[in-house]
Amino acid sequence: MFEAQAGAGAVLRLIRDAHATTRAQLTLTTGLSRSTLAERVHSLLTLGLVNEVSGPSTGGRPPATLEFNPTAGVVLAAAVSPTFCRVVVSDLGARPVAERSYEGPMMGPGVLQTYLRATLEHAQVPAQRVWAVGIGVDAEHEPLLREDLPVLGDAPVLVDRRVNLRALAEQWTRRQAVDHLLYVSVGTSIDCGIVADGRVHHGARGTAGELGHIGVPGHADVPCACGNTGCLEAVVGGRALVERLQAAGREVATPEGVVALVHAGDPEAVRAVREAGRAVGEVLAACVNFYNPGAIVLGGELAAASEPLLAGLRGTAFTRSLPMATRDLIVTATRLGEAAETTGAAVMAIEHVLAEASVNRLVHRRDNGH
Template sequence: MTAPSTAAAASPEGAGTLSRAGDLFQLLRDGRPWTRAELAMTTGLARSTVAGKVDQLLTSGLVASVGEAASSGGRPPSRFAFQAQARSVLAVDVGASHVRVALTDLTGHSLAEERTELPVSEGPEAVLGHVVEAGRRLLAGSSRPGRLLAGVGIGLPGPVHHATGRPVKPPIMPGWDGFDVVGFVQRAFPVPVLVDNDVNIMALGERAAFWPEVDDLLFIKVATGIGSGIISSGQLQRGADGTAGDLGHVRVARGAEVVCRCGNTGCLEALASGAAVARALAAEGLATATGGDVVDLASQGSIPAIQALRQAGRDIGEVLATCVNLLNPSVIVLGGSLAAAGEHVMAGVREVVYRRSPPLATTNLGIVLSRAGDRAGVMGASQLVSQHVLSPAGIEAQLAAMAGTG
């Protein structure tokens, strides 16, 4: 089984689009209780048709009775609603040096999680083996260990071919190129396994939790590398080969002579990533080996560290000004370990973006720090799964499987 593509939930726009129970289910996804009569009135479908589809959904456990509505005469009508706790999701955030595995419900609410320091350079068998064992522990320790597992979502710190879930020449992931991540995980968990670049799923997680009404959002991760997740018109944009948003290797004028690990010169990552800023300060005699060290120094009032972070923000802002002109986002969210020094990096970004972008594109533009913080990855990995399994096609597949085993 290959990884299914993520399908965004479709909102029905009339009876013509409600031919399946999976379509009707989209009205229930916000968790608000409905009666059959209310659904019939909203959709224009016959009550008998609605009743049949609701009965299908009730048998799945994804919808359950939640009491009775007020009666206008006769027997009170039953009310029912989406049950996010009916299924669980394993959400996995694999970073350059850590692995976080969370057990969530279908809304992304965390039930339990584990975080381990484990370099991705240890290789796919070691890292994914840990993911499988951590997932088994979390499922076994759940208050409802018999709860059905809906799927596994995984974010990786490198380019991913989303349709197959295989990493594509990831620069900091030796041994991962072309590895069958989906097949490996499905040997332990025979459910849909969806894999994506880590910053893509961070964008999904941040938006779902804190910006659900925003259709155009950029999530910028500034850590060991620099990348972005692009949500445009409500949809995550991956590009033709999954490399959309790779800002780290856009050329910045100030770095003309700086060699990047990709082999080119002047890349944003070679100037403004956590590792790059730490190297620059170390060359000046400061004890900085990582971006975290830089953030710590800045928090202690180190002027060189503060200035270096401010300059990193300006460099990032130079690239983001072009993105603002091209994509016209409503919100830019800064995340990742270096963004923990928020006010310093943010000041540099805002300084350049607002100076270099036209007023029309920035009048209503918000540039903010991530509110999800280091949990954006698992939040997005959970969303990756729930968007798929709760889509009309996903619901229909579950109902068909239940009918086939009934």
């Protein structure tokens, strides 16, 4: 191997991804000597991150396999909206162990901290067992939260935008098949979360994914809240659809109302949503050519009207993209529901604490008796 010797973190990664699960496979893959590999495995066994499972006793004694043990610790995951907060205690495999929801304004000093502790108490999990905390928040509330970050012992606290965590959750559920994914939220606002190689892509200033403010040709007369004109969100976002349908005489006030009209078979609403899908698809076609994602997942209030939205989107996104870029491209509506944000927050926390360097540090601390 050209790089430095594989540490315990790298060995854990191979076991977690099921790329190598016996000592023989791990020796071969890492290039470590058998004795060094045995040391790495011993450290992981001691930390409880790995279990050794002997093969079935009948016939030929197959070698014992090493399995990741997601119950070695827990992470706390929270999704914070202006009026609602969901907190989940999750194992290291992003499976929820306990969950609580809280209503009311979230951003007062220490409120989130209170909710985190209350959820732990409810789950009867001592705070020392929490390896990390992941929090999803709206872009506009992020600075507020960062001023008043909850503290839970030594556990690192990670914060990201909710749309990014939804993208991360979508990729996590497809992690055997898809490394690069776009999550597109179509509702009152149009946002996008980008996952590249299994990680959220934030950009230089954290504004990557502002799909809603990409200009749509032919709409220079439509003003957008951002100060520009002809933005995708201003042309076909939830508010624009509501106004269009109101002008056509429909009684509708919200994107959810638009979805209800679509489900009732209102032809004007179906047409409006399909056209919105087409416009989103035109912008996404450029993204597909530029970024070559393996999957595009649609969410947001209007995704509940997924049939006409997806039809419009597929129509343009596929015809206007390079065939090579769309050969295996998955375009689908989300099926994750409300749990997506806390799942993404849990994944963010888990990937932080189980990153190679973090695991190597854990092993080092344990070896040195801390």
